[in-house]
Amino acid sequence: MKFFQSIGAKTLAKLSTAGRAALMLFGALVAVPKFKNVSLTIRQVYVVGVQSLLIIIVSGLFIGMVMALQGYTILVDYGAEGSLGPMVALSLLRELGPVVTALLFAGRAGSALTAEIGLMKATEQLSSMEMMAVDPLRRVVAPRFWAGMISMPMLALIFSAVGILGGHMVGVDWLGVDAGSYWSIMQSTVEWDKDVLNGVIKSLVFALVVTWIAIFKGYDSIPTSEGISKATTETVVFSSLAVLGLDFVLTALMFGIE
Amino acid sequence: MNKYKTELMVGVFVVLTIGAILLLALKVANQTMATEGDTYTLYAKFDNIGGLKERSAVKVGGVTVGRVTSISLDKEDYTPVVELSIYQQYADFPETSSVSILTSGLLGEQYVGFQPGFSFDGVANLEDGDYLQDTKSALVLEDLIGQFLFNRGSDE
Structure with a gap:
C-alpha cells in the first residue's frame, strides 16, 4: 500500500512541476507584446548574450583549431586533406556549434539566471512585485526568456564562424592545406538551408529548453540558500542532459534519413 | 551612461x-541563389546510374551547368530516368550531345558529364523536356573486376 502511494505521490509531484513550468512559460510568452519590456529584454541580452561572448569565441576558436589538427593527421594519410574544410565546417554547423554553445550557455548564463531569480524569490522581491501589482512573469521572467531565445542562435552562429576561421588558421596557415581547396570544397559541400539553417533551428530548440529550465528552476526554487544552490546545480545538470538527448533526436530527424 | x-x-x-x-x-x-535561377529540364535514360544521387552536379568540361533533380524508374522498360535541370544561361546545346555518368577521383562522388555535340545544319538545339539519346552508363567497379577475372580465366 505504502509502495503504491509513494509512486502516486511522486507522479503527482512530477506532473504538477511540469504543469507549473508550462504555466510559467505560458505567462512569459503571453507577455511578448508589451512594448516597454523591450528595453528590459535588451538589458538581458547584454547580461545573457554579450557577457557569454568571450567564452563562446575562445572555445569556438580552440575547438575549430583542434578539429583541424586532428582531422589533418587522419586525412593526410589518404591524401584527402582538401576535405579538411568541409569536415570542420559541417561538424561545427551541424553539431558542435549548437551543442557546445548550449552547454556553455547553460553553465555560463543558465546558472546565473537560476541563481538570480532564486535569490529574488528568497529575498521576497517577487512577492513584493506582486504586492505592487507588477506581474513578475512579465517583468522578470519574460525578458530573460526572450533574451535567451535571441542570444543562443546568435552565439551559435558566431561559434561556428569563429571555429571555421580557427580551422583555417591551423589547417591552412600552419599545416599547409591549400587555402583554395579549404574554402571551395567547403563551399560545394555545405548547403545553406540544409546545414546552416538546421543548425539555427537546433540552437533555437536548445535555447528554449535551456532558458526554460534555468528560469523555472529559479522561479520554483525553495527560497533558502540551500534550495538555491540545489536549483542552480539542477539547472546545469538537467539542461546539459536535455541538450544532449534532444540533439540526438533532432539530428535523427534532420540528417538521419535521406 | x-x-x-x-x-x-x-x-x-x-x-x-x-x-x-x-x-x-x-x-x-x-549560394542557393545560383541554383534557384531559371532552368530548363532534360531527361536521360541510362542502363545503370551507379551511385548518382539527386542534387548531383551536371558538368561540361568540369563547369557545373546544372543539377540532377530527380531519379525514377521508367515503368515500361525498367530503366532509370534521370531528370536534369540545366541553367538557362547554358541553353542551346545541340541535339547530338551525349551524357555519361562519371566519378570525380577514384573514390569521389558521381556526377553527370555532359558532352556537347557538334552543331551543323539540320541539327536542332535541345529544348525543355527533351530526351538525350546518347547516354553512357556508370562504370560499376564490381562489373569491371568481374570482366577482368573472366578475361584472365579465358586466356589460360
Missing part, C-alpha cells in the same frame, strides 16, 4: 552575428 553602454555592447553583439552570418553565407555555404 550605463544604458548607453548596454545598448552599445548589444549592438556590437548583433554586428558580430551579422558578420558570422555573412561569412557562413558567402564563404562557407554554396
Whole structure:
C-alpha cells in the first residue's frame, strides 16, 4: 500500500512541476507584446548574450583549431586533406556549434539566471512585485526568456564562424592545406538551408529548453540558500542532459534519413 | 551612461552575428541563389546510374551547368530516368550531345558529364523536356573486376 502511494505521490509531484513550468512559460510568452519590456529584454541580452561572448569565441576558436589538427593527421594519410574544410565546417554547423554553445550557455548564463531569480524569490522581491501589482512573469521572467531565445542562435552562429576561421588558421596557415581547396570544397559541400539553417533551428530548440529550465528552476526554487544552490546545480545538470538527448533526436530527424 | 553602454555592447553583439552570418553565407555555404535561377529540364535514360544521387552536379568540361533533380524508374522498360535541370544561361546545346555518368577521383562522388555535340545544319538545339539519346552508363567497379577475372580465366 505504502509502495503504491509513494509512486502516486511522486507522479503527482512530477506532473504538477511540469504543469507549473508550462504555466510559467505560458505567462512569459503571453507577455511578448508589451512594448516597454523591450528595453528590459535588451538589458538581458547584454547580461545573457554579450557577457557569454568571450567564452563562446575562445572555445569556438580552440575547438575549430583542434578539429583541424586532428582531422589533418587522419586525412593526410589518404591524401584527402582538401576535405579538411568541409569536415570542420559541417561538424561545427551541424553539431558542435549548437551543442557546445548550449552547454556553455547553460553553465555560463543558465546558472546565473537560476541563481538570480532564486535569490529574488528568497529575498521576497517577487512577492513584493506582486504586492505592487507588477506581474513578475512579465517583468522578470519574460525578458530573460526572450533574451535567451535571441542570444543562443546568435552565439551559435558566431561559434561556428569563429571555429571555421580557427580551422583555417591551423589547417591552412600552419599545416599547409591549400587555402583554395579549404574554402571551395567547403563551399560545394555545405548547403545553406540544409546545414546552416538546421543548425539555427537546433540552437533555437536548445535555447528554449535551456532558458526554460534555468528560469523555472529559479522561479520554483525553495527560497533558502540551500534550495538555491540545489536549483542552480539542477539547472546545469538537467539542461546539459536535455541538450544532449534532444540533439540526438533532432539530428535523427534532420540528417538521419535521406 | 550605463544604458548607453548596454545598448552599445548589444549592438556590437548583433554586428558580430551579422558578420558570422555573412561569412557562413558567402564563404562557407554554396549560394542557393545560383541554383534557384531559371532552368530548363532534360531527361536521360541510362542502363545503370551507379551511385548518382539527386542534387548531383551536371558538368561540361568540369563547369557545373546544372543539377540532377530527380531519379525514377521508367515503368515500361525498367530503366532509370534521370531528370536534369540545366541553367538557362547554358541553353542551346545541340541535339547530338551525349551524357555519361562519371566519378570525380577514384573514390569521389558521381556526377553527370555532359558532352556537347557538334552543331551543323539540320541539327536542332535541345529544348525543355527533351530526351538525350546518347547516354553512357556508370562504370560499376564490381562489373569491371568481374570482366577482368573472366578475361584472365579465358586466356589460360
